[in-house]
Amino acid sequence: MNGPQLLPDEIAQQVADTMFALSTPSRLQILAYLQHGPRTVGEIVDAVGMEQSAISHQLRVLRDHNVVTVRRLGRSRQYAVRDEYLIGILADALSHITSVDQAMPAPAIRAAS
């Protein structure tokens, strides 16, 4: 049934899964924070301002959906965005909402400390 212009069903499901991973404000905040480079859980907790257990859970969801990768650094774990395409998705989404509502000022991404 899929014409040449459609995505194969399997691929559409996978894309939807990736979008699902980016579908809550807290997970987007984590992605926005991580786009400037790898960070430890402690740094993410401080920056995003949520409880450690909530951040850990969201990081596990992001990891399960291949959005972030984890690396052991001594006693702590360091998280990084898996690939730059994800940063592109975030940037495009920001451009999109800006173009939808021209009256709205471009949302500033919180600067990484």
Next chain:
Amino acid sequence: MTDDPNFTPPADRRSATDRAHIGDIEGALGTLPAHDTRPRRTFSARLATLLAVIGPGIVVMVADNDAGSFSVFAQAGQNHGTGLIWVIVLLCPALFVMQEMAARLGATTGVGFAMLIRQRFGRIWSWFSLTQLFGLNIATLLVEFIGVRLALGYFGVSRYVAVPLAAGALITVTAGGRFRRWERAMYVMIALDLALIPVAAFAHFHGAPAAVGGHAVSQRGDHAGLLLLLALFGSSLTAWQLFFQQSSVIDKRITPRWLNYERADTAIGAVLFGLCAAAVVAIAAAAIGNGMLHGHFHNVGDVLSAVDIQLGGPAAAVLAIMLLNASLLCAGAVSLSGSYALAELLGTKHSLHRRFSDAPWFHAAFAGMIVLAAAIALIPGLPPGSATVLVQAGGALLLPPMLVLLLLLANDHAVLGPQRNRWIQNAAAAATIAFLAALSMMLALRTVFPGVRLHVNNLTIPAAAAAVTVAVVLAHTLYQRLSGSAEDPDHELTPWERRTWTTPALERIDPPSASRLRTAALAAAAGYVAVVAVLLGYAAAGL
């Protein structure tokens, strides 16, 4: 609602823990597109919707009639004739009230029971509930595989063939990645289970007349009778069912829009459970109720042999197939309750809509539990009969605190909004919890102090506890009404908004408010756990 009869607003959940939990309902008996939320005006439209929605309730209730229940209900029939049928009459409404709360929590929040407990009650309760879930699940699975062993053993199949075959079949059906295929397999097993009812009718009319005067348990107050009574409750009201139905409702993509159909599903399931349980009691009573084995239950294998002698080979063969089927159905559901909880807490994908490679943790947890239990069941020399009763009684002992958590969640305004419990649901649930807790305490006390004379009719104490609890709930409700604090915080919602209200993402809702009742209930639950632990520790030390 708008004026256009063909358009109603979508009624999706606001949050989900797995993308596969959002979309069309793909039931074994029909599909329900996510956008089709129109009112069902004709009987046929309602029936079609019901057929698409039903599943979680029926599966959880019929699966409840597992090898363990078979064993305990057969024991009740064998040792007490049909005298304990009244327990089943009490169990059905209790099951409905508890499972309806779990189904409502699932449809409204989109979050499993284990995750909700961690979010609303913290780490300690989370660990408590997970430990008891997994501990009891492994024990229950063990009972199921012993059931498989006994059932196929009746046909002369070696356990080394029967058990691995059963385990492999379960894993294949579940890891297929199609919710509909899984549900169809469940329905086939349920249909087979229901064949028990005609067998019971046959046994009733062709077997030996059942022994009368089976009230021995309630009047004598002996230890074994108490244990059996608690096992009857424990085999029927279980924690895994709460975890299972809540997750299954979510995975089936049932939203609050379909909650009334899901309630019907749960009610139908509760009735089917009662019929199947009564059938097992009747068969065991008819086959051996007045024979030499009366009062000397050993295990279900004996029941099979007795049925063979009393009613003939075909009846016993049918019963053996039933036993096999019931064991497999329950094993599948019990393992799922654990794998849903585990994968959700780990933040990994957890859905029957996903294949093994797509949700590896979820499916591996399922397969792991099945394989572990199957391996233990192959160890020779396990005593099947008594082990079963201990598992059931242990489950009943640990259940009251879980039910307290369930009841608190069902009253949590931040979690359920306009769909939280009404007073009648609270009264029914609280009465069940009090009854069960009192029964459990009596058993624990008897175990530690065999000399304690609980010679008053055994059920007076649990019944009194239940009555007092109902009175407290009523007084509390009345007080709220009179003091005006019962004002509905959702009064500005339209009827449609009420019916389709769903919980926002858990991280965004208000932390639980520390009401006096909530604190008291949690303290009581913790106190109960402590007392049971001390009593059982004392009993174990004395052994």
